Amino acid sequence: MKIQNSTIYRTIIAALIAGTPLSSSIADEDINKLKTELETLKQKVDKLTTQQKSENNVDSVLHVAGYAAIGYADQKNDNGAFNTVRFNPIFHYQYKDLVLLETELEIEIEENGETHTALEYATIDILANDYVSIFGGKFLSPLGQFRQNLHPAWINKLPSAPPGFGHDGAAPEAEVGLGLRGATYAGNVKVNYTAYVGNGPELEEDDDEVHGISSGGFGRDADDNKVFGGRLGILPLPKLELGISAASGKAIITTRENGMAVPTTEPSRDYDVVGVDAAYQFGQFDLRAEYIQQEIGDTTGGLADEGGKWKTWYAQASYKFIPSNFEGVIRYGDYDSPHASQDQQQTAIGVNYLFSANAIAKIAYEINDGQAGSANDENRILLQLTYGF
Amino acid sequence: MMSKKVYLSVLFSAILFTGAGSTVTHAQENTAGDVARGAVAWTNNCDRCHNMRQPNEFTDNQWRPIISHMRIRAGLTGQEARDILKFLQENN
Numbered sequence A: 001m002k003i004q005n006s007t008i009y010r011t012i013i014a015a016l017i018a019g020t021p022l023s024s025s026i027a028d029e030d031i032n033k034l035k036t037e038l039e040t041l042k043q044k045v046d047k048l049t050t051q052q053k054s055e056n057n058v059d060s061v062l063h064v065a066g067y068a069a070i071g072y073a074d075q076k077n078d079n080g081a082f083n084t085v086r087f088n089p090i091f092h093y094q095y096k097d098l099v100l101l102e103t104e105l106e107i108e109i110e111e112n113g114e115t116h117t118a119l120e121y122a123t124i125d126i127l128a129n130d131y132v133s134i135f136g137g138k139f140l141s142p143l144g145q146f147r148q149n150l151h152p153a154w155i156n157k158l159p160s161a162p163p164g165f166g167h168d169g170a171a172p173e174a175e176v177g178l179g180l181r182g183a184t185y186a187g188n189v190k191v192n193y194t195a196y197v198g199n200g201p202e203l204e205e206d207d208d209e210v211h212g213i214s215s216g217g218f219g220r221d222a223d224d225n226k227v228f229g230g231r232l233g234i235l236p237l238p239k240l241e242l243g244i245s246a247a248s249g250k251a252i253i254t255t256r257e258n259g260m261a262v263p264t265t266e267p268s269r270d271y272d273v274v275g276v277d278a279a280y281q282f283g284q285f286d287l288r289a290e291y292i293q294q295e296i297g298d299t300t301g302g303l304a305d306e307g308g309k310w311k312t313w314y315a316q317a318s319y320k321f322i323p324s325n326f327e328g329v330i331r332y333g334d335y336d337s338p339h340a341s342q343d344q345q346q347t348a349i350g351v352n353y354l355f356s357a358n359a360i361a362k363i364a365y366e367i368n369d370g371q372a373g374s375a376n377d378e379n380r381i382l383l384q385l386t387y388g389f
Numbered sequence B: 001m002m003s004k005k006v007y008l009s010v011l012f013s014a015i016l017f018t019g020a021g022s023t024v025t026h027a028q029e030n031t032a033g034d035v036a037r038g039a040v041a042w043t044n045n046c047d048r049c050h051n052m053r054q055p056n057e058f059t060d061n062q063w064r065p066i067i068s069h070m071r072i073r074a075g076l077t078g079q080e081a082r083d084i085l086k087f088l089q090e091n092n
Helices: A002-019 A021-057 A148-151 B002-030 B033-044 B060-074 B078-090
Strands: A058-077 A081-095 A099-109 A115-126 A133-140 A174-186 A190-198 A200-204 A209-214 A228-237 A240-251 A253-256 A269-281 A285-296 A309-322 A328-336 A344-356 A359-370 A380-388
Touching: A021 B060, A058 B060, A081 B060, A099 B060, A133 B060, A174 A228, A209 A253, A209 A285, A209 A309, A228 A269, B033 B078, B060 B078
Parallel strands: A200 A253
Antiparallel strands: A058 A081, A058 A380, A081 A099, A099 A115, A115 A133, A133 A174, A174 A190, A190 A228, A200 A209, A228 A240, A240 A269, A269 A285, A285 A309, A309 A328, A328 A344, A344 A359, A359 A380
């Protein structure tokens, strides 16, 4: 190969030397032009390399992530409608390997056409060392799995949340406060933990009863008692996670359905959360189950003296039909609250088409069993298109 | 009431303590990311909650905050996060 090459070069050089003086002056001109071009090119490449190097080494990085979902729902006794248009941008700002700001907005169209905007979370994490991060701000409830880790539309394998995992349900939604989280190994077993303190939820009264627990995260502490909580996750196998969650504090009625003011004498009461969760993946299967309950104690001399328990659980199995892009999912859930009108048992069956890992079309059928005549009792068909970026 | 106040002070002291100690421990434990370890940690962790996201979906710099975000979500140690980041940056 080498001999052949050098033969070719020699032939070319010989041909150049044998060229006429006229053509050689043209060649000189060309060569000079080429030289200048090469020089400019070199400068440009040098500049780009330095630029890229500095871009890769900068201390601060900004990144925008998030997801969007559009959906259609049809239910007996109601008009089928395109009922979901949601855009959730997530902003990440990272300084070195030390600070992360994570903020998610939820921008959603309402039934009446208005736009609802909410701060889903805004958290500053200090990555203190390899095992501990300090976090503060508004954060999704770390109790259980669904709220924090599974609710984004491109992650949830069904278009709907399990019963009791929506607003004012059995599972706490978010918290405003401060905490620690991290992970470590106990031998071969991975352990992760979260512990936090926050303002806690508030209660809604309706008809002399506590109607529900609002846990969307408050910027005040109405009962002047913080809620302390946490979750411990254990992974005996890399793809098997078992978790226990608990929280405890006080809560007080702050809103009344009839719009009347809450008396200043309203007493606060105990508030407790307990949950367990499990998740396991093998082959193309993804299996998970979760139980969570929020309980409020009784009180005397208040607007609604009787406490109660909002509890729910679900189990879900999904399977990817590789090499096709289809995925099948089935979920059973049972939500039980002190009010029969809120209770619901549900079996949901869905088929998903994965355009990619993060762009998914879903179709699902919910078999719902709730209080006769209520919307909770009607079966639904749901369609959703979602994209996480 | 009292016990909660105690719990609160303990938690805050713990936060201050880890915060103050962080610069020291940070330097000591900052072992660089390792591609081979990262490949294993990526396989073990990154499709537990959602479908696997491929290395070539993001640039080196985009992966930095994403992996910090996922360290928080997925309960990864700092070392696992560095290993996975290295793996993704080498394979995008």
